[in-house]
Amino acid sequence: MPHRLALQEQRRQTALLLGLSVAVVVSVAFSEYLTRTLLGLAAFWPANALLAAGLIALSGSRRVSLTIVFVVFHLAIDMLVGDSPPRALLYTAIDTGEAFAVWAICLRFWRGAPRIRTMRSLILLPAVTTPVAVIGALLCAAVLSAGFSEPFLRVLVDWFLRCALGLAVALPATLVLIDAEHRRSFHRSWREQFLLMFAVGAVTLLCAHPASGAPPFLIFPVALAIAYRLGARGAAMASLIVAVITLPIALSGASPRFNAILGPVAQARTIQVFVAVLFYTSLAAGLALAQQDRLKRLLLRREQLTRAARSRALAATEAKTEFLATMSHEIRTPLNSVLGFAQLLATREDLPPDVRRQVNLIDSAGVALLTVVNDILDFSRVEAGQIELLPQPTSAAGLLRDTVAIMAPEARAKGLSMDLEVIDPVDALHDLDADRLRQVLINLLNNAVKFTDEGRIDARLIVEPGDLEDRLRFEIIDTGVGIELDKQALLFQRFSQTDSSMSRLHGGAGLGLAICRALIEVMDGKIGVDSVSGRGSCFWIEVSAPTVEPIAVPDRPKVSAPGAAKILIVDDHPINLEIGAALLTLVGCEVDLAENGKQAVERATTGVYDLILMDIHMPQMDGLQATRAIKALSAPAGKVPIIAMSADALPRQVERCYAAGMVDHIAKPIQREVLYAKVERWLHQKTAETPVSSK
Incomplete structure (x- = not known):
């Protein structure tokens, strides 16, 4: 694959060298034969831009080959049109120096080929290359004025406009035409491209022809239409076609449309301004449309990537669900035997006390393992968004009282006191999911018992009346080990423990508090902790709920035993x-x-x-x-x-x-x-x- 890519790049470079070589020869001949002014300087000189583009885009010996083609044909054509050898050498040297200077500036600013893809880059390129044209014009004017008695100011202006226009128009156009990004956009049939180019050529001829009364501004809508259909490359080609047609006709004096009445000099300036304005207007439109097309293709690509990522995520979720299902089944099946027989043994009355204690330990360990399995399943439900609340009229105080009663035997077994405090001025039922709220409270109380070795555990409910909903705050306060401040943020994250040694001492999968947070968030509530290491913790829950009336429950029918x-x-x-x-x-x-x-x-x-x-x-x-x-x-x-x-x-x-x-x-x-x-x-x-x- 790398070898094939290298061969493709070599073929592309060779094709680019041939194309630029032909373009250089044709442009030099066109400028010298068809656009010369009275001073013997071309009004439009794209050859420097073509050489600069070649130096930027080509590599190695191909740069040298293009430079040789430029120098040889520049000298030959200059002398063929009547320039003396010294003049031809001067023009060739200055033009070659300008091209190399532009190349060096591009390497400095862009570290390679400038990418003409935005209005900023389109404006920045002539801003960088224009000083090169100024320096070349000063050098040429000084030499011609001193050695050939040419008017300094006239030579300065003509040379500057000649080179500045060529660099400002031909260089961006060439870079756009050889840019792979522009080639990938605006794919149109060859028939449509030919018809559009023929249309701009025909309209340009019509506007430039001396017998026609068509104004030159009719070229603009055609050029903009080409930019709309073909993008920046179409705009560049259309502008070059307009320049190739209008410059020879107007400078020959055949067309009265471009200030011919004011003389050849004014006519040359008008043509130069017209070509520059047309080029930048149409290319700006083409770049804007190309940017829109690029964003559209990028959006489509991202949509494809998003769909692919979604498919992978769904597949991963499906695989995770299947894994959870398999592991849950494989764990629960043997655990059923452990807990089942432990429960059966516990019902026997002929067990010695030490055996009964061991059976109860087996049952407790099995229940702890079952809790871990259920936590994993609960968390999978939370991640899948399958938690649904079933609110019903609930006494918050009664719910907390029942939960404390469930956990009180475990606290007493560790020698802990457990007290309940209720501050409820409302004394009414609230619309709550009692089962889910009880699950959270049991988890918090269980953690309080687990991490408290001596002292007390307090459960508190504070009800603050509101206009539409009351605010219920549950607090579970212990005198246990406490939690360091920098580790409190880990508490409500999945599979996290605040301390590895604590994890080894107390066990757990690190999912309980993450599930609690998810359940409370589903209730649009808040959960948090205030703790000082070594002095205990206060886990709190805040939920809002309206008061409701109790629901009448019908008596259950009496049945047989x-x-x-x-x-x-x-x-x-x-x-x-x-x-x-x-x-x-x-x-x-x-x-x-x-x-x-x-x-x-x-x-x-x-x-x-x-x-x-x-x-x-x-x-x-x-x-x-x-x-x-x-x-x-x-x-x-x-x-x-x-x-x-x-x-x-x-x-x-x-x-x-x-x-x-x-x-x-x-x-x-x-x-x-x-x-x-x-x-x-x-x-x-x-x-x-x-x-x-x-x-």
């Missing part, structure tokens, strides 16, 4: 079947077992069940397929509530369970209280929906 329930458990793991059956048998339920979805459909068809607990991942027929098959059965089998009991706990996985026809979801590892609550709820629901027969 759970022992009357017949439940089918479906799971391909024998250990899970054993744990589920044992837990439900403890409360008097009659339990049947099935090892896969196919067996579950067969048992549901032949048996009568009050409830079905269904795993998802099973051989032969998975839980979703089995649920659809059972729901397709005729009543009463098709009306039996089916609860998912699976290690698939991500929101998307739970949604698939509901879509298949399941009514609820129990995440593994199975928590005894959760299992009993779900079973009781749906047994009550089924009993309430069963019509009472009349005798």
Whole structure:
């Protein structure tokens, strides 16, 4: 690939050398034969600009070759048109020096080729090259005045206008024509380009022809139209065509349109001004349009990159979700056995005290591991924007009181006192998501207990009445280790710990406070901490909520004892079947077992069940397929509530369970209280929906 690029660059340089060489020869011949004034100086001299552009764009020996072509043909054509050898040498030397001076200035200012892509660069280039023309004019005028008795001022003005116009017009035009960026924009068919150039040539001839009455300003709209269609390159070519046509005709005295009545000198000045104004007007329009086209292409490119980045981000999110789903399932499955059997052992009354303590430690460790898994899943929900609030009339004081009651046993076990203070002049219900707010408060209280070895923990609620909403401030104050000021900013970042040794001592994934912050932000609230290292911390929450009236809740119907329930458990793991059956048998339920979805459909068809607990991942027929098959059965089998009991706990996985026809979801590892609550709820629901027969 590098070798091929090098070959392409060599071919481009060779083609550029040939093109510039031809242009130099043609321009010298054109200027000397067709645009000479009375002093024998050309009115338009683009050869210097072409040589300067070649010195800028070419490399190595190609610069030398172009310089030789310039010098040889300059000398030859000068002498062919009647200049003496000394004059020809003088003109050639000064012109060559001007080209090299422009090259040196460009290397100084631009460190290479100037890029004519903005109005600033278009104005800056002639501002830099004009002093070169002034110096060349002074040198030429001085030599011609001293050695050839030519009028100093006249030579000075003519030479300056000759070179300044060539550098100001031909150099930007050449740089635009060889710029790859301009070649990539404004792609038009060859037919359209030819027609546009023919149009500007025809209009120019019409305006310059002595028999025509067309004014010269008609050239401007045509040149601007070309700039609109072809960009800066089209504007440069159109201006050069106008100069090539008007200069010979006007300077020959054939056209009365360009101040011919005032004499050849005035006519030459008028032509020079006209060409310069036309060039800069049309090229400015072309550059503006090229800039717009470049921005459009850049915008399209960025849109493509954005779409590609979005696709990659979606793919990464999908991969992360699948990874979380797999890891969650693989962790929850063995954890179900650990917690399940620990809970079963804890119910036995024949355990010695030391064995019961060890079983409780196993259960506590399992619950801690489950908390880490749930934190990761909660954070994935937060990142996916899947946290939805379910506000309901809530007593903020009652919520804090219940939360403190939950955490009080852990505090007492460490010898800590836990007190509650409520300052609530409103004493009303507020529209809050009690579950999410309780989750945050439990996390803060749990951290307070974890990081406090002695002293006390205070939970405080301050309610400040407002016109539309009240401001609720919860504070959890401890006398624990405290947090250094420079580390407090890390607390609410994901996977962060304030101290590595603290992390090793207390554990945790570093997600709890990040989840708390995300939940509070969803509530449009604030969360923060005030702490002094070694003197404790105060974590605070501020949320705003309106007061609401309580909602009347209908009485739940009375039902028979759970022992009357017949439940089918479906799971391909024998250990899970054993744990589920044992837990439900403890409360008097009659339990049947099935090892896969196919067996579950067969048992549901032949048996009568009050409830079905269904795993998802099973051989032969998975839980979703089995649920659809059972729901397709005729009543009463098709009306039996089916609860998912699976290690698939991500929101998307739970949604698939509901879509298949399941009514609820129990995440593994199975928590005894959760299992009993779900079973009781749906047994009550089924009993309430069963019509009472009349005798």
